[in-house]
Amino acid sequence: MNDFDTRLGDALRDRVRGEQPDLRQLTEGSVRAGTRIKHRRTAGIGAGVLAGLAAAAVVAIGLPGGGTADPGPEVGPAAGSSGSSAPTLDEECLERLDDFRVSHGKMPADDSALDDYVNGLGEQEGNPPSTREDQLKAMSPRLCEEPPVEEDSSASVGKQDLPITFALEGWNCDFPADDKFPCSGPNDAWLSFVVRDAADHDYWADDADKGGDPNTVWVSEVHDNYFVSVQGKLRGTPLDDVIEGLTFAPTWER
Amino acid sequence: MGMKRKRSVEEFTTFVQETGAQLHRAALLLTGDHHLAEDLTQATYAKTFAAWSRVSAADSPLAYARTTLLNTYLSHRRLRRNSEQPVDDSLFSHQEVHATDPTTRLDLFDALATLAPLDRAIVVLRYWEDRSVADAAHDLGITQETVRTRSRRALARLRPLLEAHHPGFERTTP
Numbered sequence A: 001m002n003d004f005d006t007r008l009g010d011a012l013r014d015r016v017r018g019e020q021p022d023l024r025q026l027t028e029g030s031v032r033a034g035t036r037i038k039h040r041r042t043a044g045i046g047a048g049v050l051a052g053l054a055a056a057a058v059v060a061i062g063l064p065g066g067g068t069a070d071p072g073p074e075v076g077p078a079a080g081s082s083g084s085s086a087p088t089l090d091e092e093c094l095e096r097l098d099d100f101r102v103s104h105g106k107m108p109a110d111d112s113a114l115d116d117y118v119n120g121l122g123e124q125e126g127n128p129p130s131t132r133e134d135q136l137k138a139m140s141p142r143l144c145e146e147p148p149v150e151e152d153s154s155a156s157v158g159k160q161d162l163p164i165t166f167a168l169e170g171w172n173c174d175f176p177a178d179d180k181f182p183c184s185g186p187n188d189a190w191l192s193f194v195v196r197d198a199a200d201h202d203y204w205a206d207d208a209d210k211g212g213d214p215n216t217v218w219v220s221e222v223h224d225n226y227f228v229s230v231q232g233k234l235r236g237t238p239l240d241d242v243i244e245g246l247t248f249a250p251t252w253e254r
Numbered sequence B: 001m002g003m004k005r006k007r008s009v010e011e012f013t014t015f016v017q018e019t020g021a022q023l024h025r026a027a028l029l030l031t032g033d034h035h036l037a038e039d040l041t042q043a044t045y046a047k048t049f050a051a052w053s054r055v056s057a058a059d060s061p062l063a064y065a066r067t068t069l070l071n072t073y074l075s076h077r078r079l080r081r082n083s084e085q086p087v088d089d090s091l092f093s094h095q096e097v098h099a100t101d102p103t104t105r106l107d108l109f110d111a112l113a114t115l116a117p118l119d120r121a122i123v124v125l126r127y128w129e130d131r132s133v134a135d136a137a138h139d140l141g142i143t144q145e146t147v148r149t150r151s152r153r154a155l156a157r158l159r160p161l162l163e164a165h166h167p168g169f170e171r172t173t174p
Helices: A005-017 A023-041 A049-060 A091-103 A111-124 A129-144 A200-207 A239-246 B005-030 B035-050 B061-083 B088-098 B108-114 B119-130 B134-140 B144-165
Strands: A162-164 A180-184 A188-196 A216-219 A226-233 A247-248
Touching: A005 A049, A005 B005, A005 B108, A005 B119, A005 B144, A023 B035, A162 A188, A188 A200, A188 A247, A216 A239, A239 A247, B005 B035, B005 B061, B005 B088, B005 B119, B035 B061, B061 B119, B061 B134, B108 B144, B119 B134, B119 B144, B134 B144
Parallel strands: none
Antiparallel strands: A162 A247, A180 A188, A188 A226, A216 A226
8 A cells, every 4th residue: 555545545434434324214225125125036926826825824824823933734745645744834934924915915914814815715716725725735835945145137247147247438238148248339339248168268269260250359368267259340449448348257157 | 024034124223233334435435426325225235135034144244235235336337327428528527627726626526436337346445445455356256456457547547636636635745
């Protein structure tokens, strides 16, 4: 650290020293938004699955000691013939049910009303109890499985699918698809950045046509387990600028 | 609310109280705007809360939140790039207009705004948080060489602006 570095650090700290967020508002807003994010993870579950979840809720809550982590022996996908390896609807599952209930306007917010609601559904549809039990058996694994950690889908630096980013003034890029992402620039220029396995580098680097594609404008060096090929039309953008705009992660984590 | 969820919310609330000011200030330095900083901080904590059962069990929940903050910021900047005016042009023209007036003060946020988002993130990590090159590289998922290169470039850009217009940065004689 030299003198300028030190002064810069001090100046940055001084500039924001008095800044204080509203922590209560921040917490409440984050919990609400975070809960919505969790719910979106289950958004792919279709209407039929929702009915299954509701049925699962009724059976789980209707168990002896309902609302606790003590599931009955009949709860679980393997219940029935053997019943020996049935996963349990533990407290984590019930927590998710709680989240689910609160997040869906159609669902009553208290357990007894939920019970009535789902029972009503069953009666309306003429489903015998055994059908709801089957639904529970089908649904409980999904209800209890660990949801995936949300990942940003962008190509930004950090935890991402692709180990490179590209940022150059006047250029815009789309989200990655598979192992590549396209970008467009001034004068209808376009480029496609493709992340490739390091084992293929010799083929791409040695071939006069760079992999047989005349649109290939540049091939990077190998970075640990990957390299990048750039294909497209520069249309006036200097290749050096494109290369300068690339950022490489140390490793391609696939 | 289930007991486990209630406990999670309590733990998370404590976490926000302990780290909220730090992340908010980092967000402010990154965005240079109070409203954007609030949005960025809340988005960061929302993602953190969504993964709280795993984050809270990690060695450093703050490290997770910091990485999330950086990723969210860089993703946001990338998505906005279509509609943004290049910030460099406007600020450099501003600088030229006032270059002859040494009494003109330049806010530090304005100076930071002349940097590319990744360079700005590196400056914040290296000089505000005092993170090492290795740590900054790890946080951003880039190489240490990239951190060094971009850090040098960022400082080369900031130095004349700050020395000319910011109190405390007056050029010192060697």
